[in-house]
Amino acid sequence: MSTQSANPREPTSHVNSISKSKILVVGAGGIGCEILKNLCVSGFQDIEVIDLDTIDVSNLNRQFLFRKEHVGKSKAVVARESIISFNSNVNIKAYHDSIFNQEYGVNFFKRFDLVLNALDNRAARNHVNRMCLAADIPLIESGTAGYSGQVELIKKGMTQCYECQPKPQQKSYPGCTIRNTPSEPVHCIVWAKHLFNQLFGEEDPDQDVSPDTEDPEVKKDGAFSVTESGDVKRKSTRQWAQEVDYNPEQLFNKFFKDDINYLLSMENLWKTRKPPVPISWEKALTCESRISNDEESSKSLDMQVLSISKYTQIFASTVNILKKELAGKKFLMWDKDDTPAMDFVTACANIRAFIFSISQKSKFEIKSIAGNIIPAIATANALIAGAAVLYALRVLQNDYEKCPTIYLRQKSIYSKVLLATDKSLQKPNPNCYVCSAKPVVNVFVNVNKMLVKEFETEVLKNTLNMVAPDAILDGKGVVVISSEEGETEINNKKTLCEVGIVDGSILKVDDFLQNYELIINVNQYEAKEKDDPPFKFIANPAELKAKQIDGVKNGVTAAKNDLPNQEMHTDNDDVVICTTDNDDFGASSSKKRKLNPVEDDDDDLIILDEQLE
Amino acid sequence: MSEKQLSTDEAEVYDRQIRLWGIEAQEKLRAANVLLIGVRSLGSEIAKNILLSGINSLTILDDGVVSQDDVTRNFLLHEKVALGSKIAEQVLPRAQALNPLVKIVVDTGSVAAKSGDYFKEFTIVVATKLKFELILKIDGFCREHNVKFIYGEVAGFFGYSVSDFQDHEYFEDRIQLATGAKRGHEGDKKTKRIKGKLTYPPLNKVLVLPNTKQDIGSIKKMSRPNKLFVCMLMLLEFRKRFERDPDLENKSDEIEELRDIATEIIKLYQFTKVNVDNLLDLVFGEVSPVCAILGGIMSQEVIKAASHKEVTINNIFLFDPVTYSGKELTVGA
Numbered sequence: 001m002s003t004q005s006a007n008p009r010e011p012t013s014h015v016n017s018i019s020k021s022k023i024l025v026v027g028a029g030g031i032g033c034e035i036l037k038n039l040c041v042s043g044f045q046d047i048e049v050i051d052l053d054t055i056d057v058s059n060l061n062r063q064f065l066f067r068k069e070h071v072g073k074s075k076a077v078v079a080r081e082s083i084i085s086f087n088s089n090v091n092i093k094a095y096h097d098s099i100f101n102q103e104y105g106v107n108f109f110k111r112f113d114l115v116l117n118a119l120d121n122r123a124a125r126n127h128v129n130r131m132c133l134a135a136d137i138p139l140i141e142s143g144t145a146g147y148s149g150q151v152e153l154i155k156k157g158m159t160q161c162y163e164c165q166p167k168p169q170q171k172s173y174p175g176c177t178i179r180n181t182p183s184e185p186v187h188c189i190v191w192a193k194h195l196f197n198q199l200f201g202e203e204d205p206d207q208d209v210s211p212d213t214e215d216p217e218v219k220k221d222g223a224f225s226v227t228e229s230g231d232v233k234r235k236s237t238r239q240w241a242q243e244v245d246y247n248p249e250q251l252f253n254k255f256f257k258d259d260i261n262y263l264l265s266m267e268n269l270w271k272t273r274k275p276p277v278p279i280s281w282e283k284a285l286t287c288e289s290r291i292s293n294d295e296e297s298s299k300s301l302d303m304q305v306l307s308i309s310k311y312t313q314i315f316a317s318t319v320n321i322l323k324k325e326l327a328g329k330k331f332l333m334w335d336k337d338d339t340p341a342m343d344f345v346t347a348c349a350n351i352r353a354f355i356f357s358i359s360q361k362s363k364f365e366i367k368s369i370a371g372n373i374i375p376a377i378a379t380a381n382a383l384i385a386g387a388a389v390l391y392a393l394r395v396l397q398n399d400y401e402k403c404p405t406i407y408l409r410q411k412s413i414y415s416k417v418l419l420a421t422d423k424s425l426q427k428p429n430p431n432c433y434v435c436s437a438k439p440v441v442n443v444f445v446n447v448n449k450m451l452v453k454e455f456e457t458e459v460l461k462n463t464l465n466m467v468a469p470d471a472i473l474d475g476k477g478v479v480v481i482s483s484e485e486g487e488t489e490i491n492n493k494k495t496l497c498e499v500g501i502v503d504g505s506i507l508k509v510d511d512f513l514q515n516y517e518l519i520i521n522v523n524q525y526e527a528k529e530k531d532d533p534p535f536k537f538i539a540n541p542a543e544l545k546a547k548q549i550d551g552v553k554n555g556v557t558a559a560k561n562d563l564p565n566q567e568m569h570t571d572n573d574d575v576v577i578c579t580t581d582n583d584d585f586g587a588s589s590s591k592k593r594k595l596n597p598v599e600d601d602d603d604d605l606i607i608l609d610e611q612l613e
Numbered sequence: 614m615s616e617k618q619l620s621t622d623e624a625e626v627y628d629r630q631i632r633l634w635g636i637e638a639q640e641k642l643r644a645a646n647v648l649l650i651g652v653r654s655l656g657s658e659i660a661k662n663i664l665l666s667g668i669n670s671l672t673i674l675d676d677g678v679v680s681q682d683d684v685t686r687n688f689l690l691h692e693k694v695a696l697g698s699k700i701a702e703q704v705l706p707r708a709q710a711l712n713p714l715v716k717i718v719v720d721t722g723s724v725a726a727k728s729g730d731y732f733k734e735f736t737i738v739v740a741t742k743l744k745f746e747l748i749l750k751i752d753g754f755c756r757e758h759n760v761k762f763i764y765g766e767v768a769g770f771f772g773y774s775v776s777d778f779q780d781h782e783y784f785e786d787r788i789q790l791a792t793g794a795k796r797g798h799e800g801d802k803k804t805k806r807i808k809g810k811l812t813y814p815p816l817n818k819v820l821v822l823p824n825t826k827q828d829i830g831s832i833k834k835m836s837r838p839n840k841l842f843v844c845m846l847m848l849l850e851f852r853k854r855f856e857r858d859p860d861l862e863n864k865s866d867e868i869e870e871l872r873d874i875a876t877e878i879i880k881l882y883q884f885t886k887v888n889v890d891n892l893l894d895l896v897f898g899e900v901s902p903v904c905a906i907l908g909g910i911m912s913q914e915v916i917k918a919a920s921h922k923e924v925t926i927n928n929i930f931l932f933d934p935v936t937y938s939g940k941e942l943t944v945g946a
Contacts, residue, residue: 386905
């Protein structure tokens with residue numbers, strides 16, 4: 001019955017295009033499960049689905065193709081099995097893999113009539129966007145965040161691509177705020193995550209947790225003279241922790257007593273602020289205080305703010321557990337769903353908050369912030385996936401003009417519109433550095449300081465979203481960065497200037513996998529203010545002129561932070577939706593330096609995932 | 614089940630939604646008993662979404678039997694289900710697998726035979742594909758027992774829902790900046806609880822058809838005639854008249870019937886400048902992705918009504934089969 005499976009009650013004009021179409025669904029999370037179900041009951045018979053992720057308990061409230069016994073298994077594989085148990089005539093192929101892998105090149109994408117994105121992170125969305133542009137296959141991009149969501153068609157030459165408009169930047173916090181003068185709970189949470197990485201994670205010099213003597217405020221009037229810390233090269237926190245064998249009492253006294261005393265010695269900082277109050281291990285163990293306005297009695301433990309003595313005990317016990325976990329490994333990865341790691345961050349953030357008289361938060365709340373969790377619900381995912389498949393039907397009929405972006409909004413007393421649509425397709429941005437005919441971008445970077453390797457990782461990969469770039473210095477024809485292993489290794493530790501990249505240089509960069517060529521105009525730039533980013537880029541020439549006038553400030557700055565900055569994703573369900581679950585999809589190219597490996601939203605937001613839903 | 618504390622299991626499974634609507638709403642939800650009337654395409658979508666949300670119990674009432682069409686289109690069934698068996702019983706295993714924490718009761722009785730008392734144990738009744746008289750009758754029963762009621766259906770690419778939540782109290786937690794605080798400073802945000810109340814008219818004042826002796830007074834005042842509203846009434850009148858839905862096999866004749874009914878309704882309401890011609894072709898069959906959309910909207914209304922969290926739609930939702938936009942329309946108030 002396979003050839004006649006099109007349903008009698010489905011609109012028949014589509015039958016042919018439905019049953020013969022080959023569809024790729026990227027992501028099998030919240031939106032992905034719903035899309036697969038809709039495709040299947042609408043009569044689609046040739047579907048492929050790819051997802052790197054495995055099933056977590058917290059997925060079960062919406063990713064309805066999965067059940068408790070599936071926890072830990074591949075989303076793509078289980079989703080396929082569930083669909084087939086409903087209708088064995090559907091030909092569905094599952095890949096438990098990252099869409100960034102080289103096997104999924106342009107030729108892979110060209111096999112499909114249509115690609116549906118159900119992702120939860122921006123990096124993967126950017127990548128699929130480029131692959132679909134390169135293969136000239138229509139892409140339906142979708143995402144939800146809480147009650148909101150969005151479905152948009154991306155069709156080369158007809159619509160905006162996913163990267164035509166700059167997306168909102170992740171929120172960042174100056175390093176000195178995190179290290180010296182926290183004033184909000186989030187500052188303490190960022191600090192606690194950095195402390196985790198300093199002690200157990202991959203070391204990152206940008207995540208220093210000790211007092212920052214370079215803080216411009218400190219030096220004002222010269223009241224504070226840098227002695228021990230600043231200029232003297234100290235041993236790393238990790239090295240010191242190992243020497244004391246992760247003794248919880250010694251660690252505690254350093255981070256919550258000695259370092260705080262040191263901060264107090266920077267008197268300038270406390271002229272207009274309430275000074276922190278250091279707390280020793282002994283005092284902490286008997287301290288029953290907490291800073292919270294909430295009624296606690298009826299709540300579960302995770303919802304409560306506990307006493308300092310309790311957090312001190314948690315600190316000690318999690319340090320011991322994490323120390324054991326670390327044994328034999330290079331480092332641990334922080335994960336919000338790993339109980340000791342989450343408990344450690346909760347305890348440290350709350351002890352630090354207490355010291356700085358900042359309101360403390362429950363583990364439940366800290367998990368949201370530290371784990372960058374975007375709430376996700378079944379109903380919004382179902383609605384968005386329904387709209388995505390309605391658009392799929394139109395796209396397969398070549399009715400592109402009838403697919404302007406659809407927005408799902410929360411009902412409010414001010415608005416009667418729950419599903420809104422744009423009036424027409426959004427036209428491509430002629431200056432887009434991805435989809436325009438000859439993509440060009442201006443990069444502002446300190447050619448005397450930035451290393452070639454740093455340029456490759458931070459600028460080309462993490463900011464410009466390339467996967468395997470080759471860069472040729474125009475005019476000279478010299479390959480400065482190669483995707484072939486070993487070919488340009490010799491350049492890695494040289495500065496840009498040393499390999500001939502200077503102000504005014506033109507780089508031709510080619511990403512073979514993405515079939516993407518970009519011209520980069522290199523401009524010399526030096527960060528002046530402490531919080532200036534280490535590099536920036538501007539795609540629009542008009543914008544470039546304006547920026548040059550104001551000294552290249554506030555341009556489309558690089559998403560990557562500047563060293564002392566910590567970045568966090570902020571939830572924003574307006575325009576750009578982001579990912580759904582914040583469970584990251586695929587090879588997130590994000591850097592650990594960020595508080596969260598990038599994301600936007602999953603199934604669940606950074607303009608649209610559902611998590612990789 | 615009372616509104617007691619959630620277990621650790623529940624907190625884990627419902628984590629992502631508790632982060633959206635809060636623990637209090639989740640506790641109310643898990644005390645809710647929902648009656649679902651009709652478990653076909655749209656009904657299954659609703660069953661899925663509200664089971665996942667973690668209510669206390671779901672009663673599935675449907676006396677119908679499984680057809681070939683159901684087997685290919687209803688994801689709570691599968692190929693091996695016997696044609697002609699009771700659909701409410703057949704959806705049970707998959708429905709239960711969606712959420713083992715929810716009690717599911719199957720009732721293969723006839724909805725028309727239920728007395729008023731049947732409805733009183735529920736927090737909310739959600740129904741699809743009923744005859745017009747039955748919609749009004751159930752709404753009457755629900756009103757007697759302070760049970761909330763939502764009805765909806767999908768016809769082709771078109772879909773609508775209509776709610777009667779009677780006197781419905783709700784709350785919202787709005788994030789506000791503390792006075793004097795600068796934007797973007799997380800620590801200075803305060804949540805403020807806002808309470809509100811909506812009063813819904815009974816459905817016999819909202820869904821008014823020709824030749825029923827219904828009071829049309831409140832509806833005639835509709836400021837802007839809405840063709841999707843007319844389309845909704847047209848479909849209700851069609852089923853009332855022919856005891857079936859428009860037949861795809863006989864499309865051109867059916868379109869003429871629909872056009873006549875629409876004309877009659879437009880005349881009854883004395884609307885001017887309303888033309889439903891471009892919609893008539895789009896109301897045949899039941900398009901699955903539209904069921905997903907309507908199912909999402911109606912389930913979210915059930916969740917909001919049962920948890921009292923967030924503003925509900927008052928009182929009609931209309932999905933546009935041409936533009937795919939969806940709006941609230943307030944009628945009969």
